[in-house]
Amino acid sequence: MVETLKDIPLGIKQLFTSITHLKEGEKVLVITDDNKREIGEFVYNYAKMFFETSMMVMPAREGHGAEPTEAVAAALNHCDVAFGATTMSMYHSKARLDASKNGRLRWIGLQDYALHMFEEGGLTADFDEVTRVVNRVAPHYKGKTFTLTAPGGTNMTCSIEGREPVLDHGTATVPGSASFPPNAEVALGPVEGTANGVLVFDGSIPHPLLNLIDEPITCIVKDGFITEISGGKEADILSKLLADFNDPTVYNIAELGLGLNKENFLCGHMAPDEGSFGNIHIGIGKNLNFGGHVNSPLHLDLVIKKVSCEIDGRYVMKDGELLV
Incomplete structure (x- = not known):
């Protein structure tokens, strides 16, 4: 059983610490779609161990920047950190832009992810040095x-x-x-x-x-x-x-x-x-x-x-x- 952050994959640990500075009591939303549900559930299963976490699944969008469902757009305004584990990027969508501008949202796009990315490559970087x-x-x-x-x-x-x-x-x-x-x-x-x-x-x-x-x-x-x-x-x-x-x-x-x-x-x-x-x-x-x-x-x-x-x-x- 995973009991502490040190026991989880390095990429997941980075998402919860140096990348988002998530704190106890903050609300996490994981958004995924039919094509990337494996990634969404992977993140959700770890996030729920440490934070109040919800997951929403929607049909895959047709292109990067396309709008999410109305329910997802509404939910973005009621969380502290949202992980977008989707096929297409939501970064340029009006829903994401509005939520980031008007609310408390910290947005982390995990679009087009593969499981190997949590163990090797860019997520293992020293993000202080990258900054x-x-x-x-x-x-x-x-x-x-x-x-x-x-x-x-x-x-x-x-x-x-x-x-x-x-x-x-x-x-x-x-x-x-x-x-x-x-x-x-x-x-x-x-x-x-x-x-x-x-x-x-x-x-x-x-x-x-x-x-x-x-x-x-x-x-x-x-x-x-x-x-x-x-x-x-x-x-x-x-x-x-x-x-x-x-x-x-x-x-x-x-x-x-x-x-x-x-x-x-x-x-x-x-x-x-x-x-x-x-x-x-x-x-x-x-x-x-x-x-x-x-x-x-x-x-x-x-x-x-x-x-x-x-x-x-x-x-x-x-x-x-x-x-x-």
Whole structure:
């Protein structure tokens, strides 16, 4: 029988301690869906040993940022910490955003999790050190002009003037905060309509139809939008996935998210892939969390490996290594 936090998997212990600072008497909500019930129940079975815990199950959502059921949205306003053990991310949903803004909620996204993530990789990181790295990079991750290059062929520039970096330390320890550990990043929202160039996605696209990329996907970007997608089978899947929305906003270049957790590795799951050190994920679609005004039905992140990032002519990262 598990009696203390030291007897549970390291990843679970991290969720309850350094990641959330959960305290006795606080109320925990675990949200899961039909596809990720194994993960939801895994977290619930440990959480209920130490905290007042409830679990809610809903049908899987169709895309990242889609709204949860009405009952789940209401429940978010009546808990201290919510773990979203779902297929698709709720981070960009209005329900999550409103609950974080208006209530006591600390949100932890566990979307697209696998059981091995509780024992190895990013969840085993020293999150105090991760926080120090993110905070050190943040003051350098802003300016006027952002230039992104990578060995795979990426070469894109955009304006970031007036945009402030959004930080994810992989922790949510105060009311209103949100994260999806083991991701850790600094992110910027490009000014709408300013991104131009080529993006070559050679890392992963955290989506059930894609994940780790075998054949790079080349996207032409013009005036802030992806206008052409080419490559192999995976490029065709991405093209269809986006076209099926029948909404031009899903092609918007929404985010420049620089991964900063050194314990993460590309494994085909959202949080470790997006937070993998030396890589960047380009978010497309909704950009409301990044100082923008595009309220798209989708926010999808696409990872590029071993990047170089320049802001106003100064390298923040070069060939996957931090220079600040």
